[in-house]
Amino acid sequence: MKRAKKSMLRTLLGSVREYKLPSILTPLCMIGEVAFECFIPFLMSTRLLGHLEQAHELGVSPDVNYLLIWGGILILCAIMSLTFGSLAGIFAAKASTGFGKNLRKDLYYKLQGFSFKNIDNFSTSSLVTRLTTDVSNVQHAYQMVIRIAVRAPVMMVVSVVFAINILPKVGLIYLISVPFLVIGLALVMIFAMRTFNKIFKKYDALNNTVQENIKGMRVVKAYVREDYERDKFEKSAEDVRRSFTKAEKIVALNNPIMNIAMYTTTTLVLFLCASLGAEFDVANLSALMSYSVQILMSFMMFSMFFVMLTMAMASGKRITEVLNEESTIVDPVDPLTSVNDGSIEFKNVSFKYSDTSEKFALSDVNVKINSGETIGILGSTGSSKSTLVQLIPRLYDTSEGEVLVGGKNVKDYDLKVLRDSVAMVLQKNVLFSGTVAENVRWGDKDASLDEVKRVCKMACADEFISSFPDGYDTKIEQGGANVSGGQKQRLCIARALLKKPKILILDDSTSAVDTKTDAFIRNSIKNEIPDTTKIIIAQRVASVMDADKIIIMDNGKINAVGTHDELLKNNSIYQEVYYSQTQTDNATKEVNG
């Protein structure tokens, strides 16, 4: 963390790699294209039209052969320009898409190395944006840079040189119109950007209202608040309209600025030429006009390019943040490659999610779990039950103290080895798009279909899978949208069971499953994998009451450890929860009375 962070540019350019050659060839070809392109008006007016004018003035007939030769040369110039331009286009496409690919890949690989803590630092939605929209923005900007950053200035310089070559005084006109254009556009851009940044927040708020309404339509309708929401939205939309109109009116100034620059230059050039009278070659007029247009165009291009670049900067910054983030959990130098057994020990463990937060999520946790035991964990929301178990597969590192698995500190294991031995069903469960079997095979990609079926039976998932028309080949949609919450939980348990873990952690994994199924699952786990240490976090007392030990968590501390009978006798939290869930009306009276 303390290491000086690499600059944004260097970090991003690090992803160019094998696409350096096309990245360099693009601007080179651009120079070729511009050079030939700029040569055309010059040759045209000095040779072709110039010859015509001379002949006209002298009253002789022009030399057709001469005209055809120079005409041929001009066509050759256009073809050369075309060739170089196309090459530049091809190289630019290769360079920019390749750069984008590498950038996306670097980000994705980086992300795979992230620890839970790293992931928490960025939110998932912001990570998605960084890998998609932001990369596209930077990729576009990169293409702009290698194409336009060179093209525009070269075009400008070459045009000025040719123009002054034809008529030196014309330079004076550019000296007036170009700064006017540049300063004018820059001012408009600065003002516009400043205003736009402000209104985008309003726009976000507007979209937020829509989103909340779509999501909460039941509430809106239930409370008959349609008109209230309409008024709210109408106000918000009116606010957005007013602000955007104002901002766009600022941008509208671009138009007269460009027109004034263009028209003034045209008028002045014509005026200048006319003032020279007969001394002036009329043939040169067209060349001067086209150079003037090119010079102004290249400035406009450059200013547009600048705006795009500033917009891409924000994206670049967000990408760099991810690329420069150091993973907080890495493999030890000389890792242990096997886990002895499923015993677990917490020694004076304290933990907080962020170094800066004052509150410890866990403090002074000491508990020993023997291999093969079934452990229940109970406690209210926010009592850090999930936090506790997440330390076991080293999803987070302890702030103080140590966690031992199989008698060894978790920090000494190879991460893959440790996590392969600890199967965990997370509270926030995710299935991936693919078939049911593919999803379950996350636990073991080589497992046979029989084995997949076996664990699904254990997890009570086989019955509903078999009822699907496609059985185990049923496609799971993105995010598991086509299975119910309870079915999802059972599939996730099956997936974890397939790992044949030494330690199995179920973090509130049966909350959407009915009590009967819940009991069945616990029973089959107990009977079929007796040697595996089982840790069950639950809200129902019934889910944990037959465990070997029950850990009561309260406010980040272990409040008590004991069996059902012991806790029912001595522990007030346990009693409270137990009676609230199981007592009959009579029992209520007894306890309260």
Next chain:
Amino acid sequence: MAGPMGPKRYGGKNTAKKGTFTRLLKLLFKNYKFKLLLMVICILVAAIGGSASSVFLKEVADVIQAGDWTGFLKIIAFMIIIYASATLAGFFQTRLGATITQGFIKDVRVKLFDKMQTLPIKYFDTHTHGDVMSVYTNDTDALRQLVSQSLPQIFSTILTLTFLVSIMLFYSIWLTLIVFVCVILMFFVTKKIGGNSAKYFIKQQKSLGKTEGFIEESINGQKVIKVFTHEKESKKDFDALNDEYCENSTKANIFANIMGPVMNNLGHLLYVIIAICGTLLVVFNVRNVSISGSVIGLSVIISFLPMSKQFTQSINQIAQQLNAIYMGLAGADRVFTLIDEESETDNGYVTLVHAKYDEKGNLTESDVRTGLWAWKHPHKADGTVTYTPLKGDIVMEEVDFSYVPEKLVLKDVSLHALPGQKIAFVGATGAGKTTITNLINRFYDIADGKIRYDGININKIKKSDLRRSLGIVLQDTNLFTGTVMDNIRYGKLDATDEECINAAKLANAHDFIERLPEGYNTVLTGDGANLSQGQRQLISIARAAVADAPVMIMDEATSSIDTRTELLVQKGTDRLMEGRTVFIIAHRLSTVRNADVITVLDHGQIIERGTHQELLDKKGSYYQLYTGAFELD
């Protein structure tokens, strides 16, 4: 400022129905007749300025050659007038454009939102939130682009082209013909390249959609990937998609990138050809045919050069805008589709009114809030009006219901909830518990049977009044951006702060709200993301409490809260339920134990009903469900 397209949209068809364009124009003209007319004039003037340069060039070249100084000054004066008006016109055009576009887009947004508020719940159950949202963001944005840029630009380009052709014909038909021949040639070249480009762009969009979809999914499941040490496999899958995307996108980009230089240099070629042909025409003294009757000379050739360039650029611009117009129309189509959705129908005529007893002890309507409510029931037959006091007596008679035809979700459901009774529904997921409540508040209409509220068929009750008489607490709390106070007040908009605080106290929410950094003025965002699930639920209970409806529906209100927090919430709900008819849906049996009637639902049918004790004694399904917890003993 095109917003990022959601990955799901990539596959969507970008075709527009016939008539969309006319409808769009009609909509635009309806509100902005005058401004549009003004804008058309501005575009016209600006286009004249844009195409006049070549004329000036020719005229100036002529006067220079002739050495006519006064003629030159005349031209310059004329030029300044034309340019100044073109500049002004351009300025006003963009300003008008901004006003019209933003106003129009606001109209569209408000129309969409107004419509959305009238749509039945069914619409939201059958459309993903992302798709609906996308109409507001992507489609509206495409529409904005269409109105603000594509349409005016294409109009202006067509005008410019017309002017250019006129000028060209005015000077020389021969040279005009040469320009035409070359342009037709260019047209075929671009069509060839453009066709290829389009093919690869579709491929690129498809694989972009796939890649981004994959990224989204795997980032959302990143923690699972870690737990299953699936990083290597995930990298491999990603690489395959990423490489494929890169390949397609390189091809698409190559075509797109080549298009520019090709058009540009074909323009140069045309430029050269015009010059050569022009000079040859002069050399061989070919008789010029033109409207002006002028002979081909240097000045004519000079003026044709920039015109030919402008001509090709204009054609190019139209080609580019066509795609944007297409996308815009497709967006407009989706916007119109939503606006055309069928609204929720409401034929109810029985309304809920404030009531009082007059001197004779009869119930009548009152102008002020009396705390007493009555159903006002006008009888069409004899024109009389009867008032029935609002009590909260709900009867369901042999109700059948299905979301999709032929698949009955509820079969023959009958029940009677007396005022003040608590009715609980238990049963497995999909047994039809939530459906019953969806029917009571008429989010959905029943297929067969009757539901009566205080003896009145609910089909006769105005939906808004029916719903106002029902309080509802859902599992998804759905809080809105705003302060805690605003969120509680949502239940009754004219509630005083004191009423809201009392409601919070009733719901057991007061204590924790007081402890929030800004108390009742704490701003909640993102559905109350800064609160715990339990706290959010307490606020939604307070919201229902302030509404003070005689009938309450609690749909899994406490299911995602742990039992200890639930105890807290329970105390709040217990107080809230006092004296009201309550429908409770719960997963957890401990929540429903105290209900007056517990109904056990299975596959849409009530299979058992009774009190907790009765059902336990019966040793049926409820008993099995309830004791399932003890099975292992």
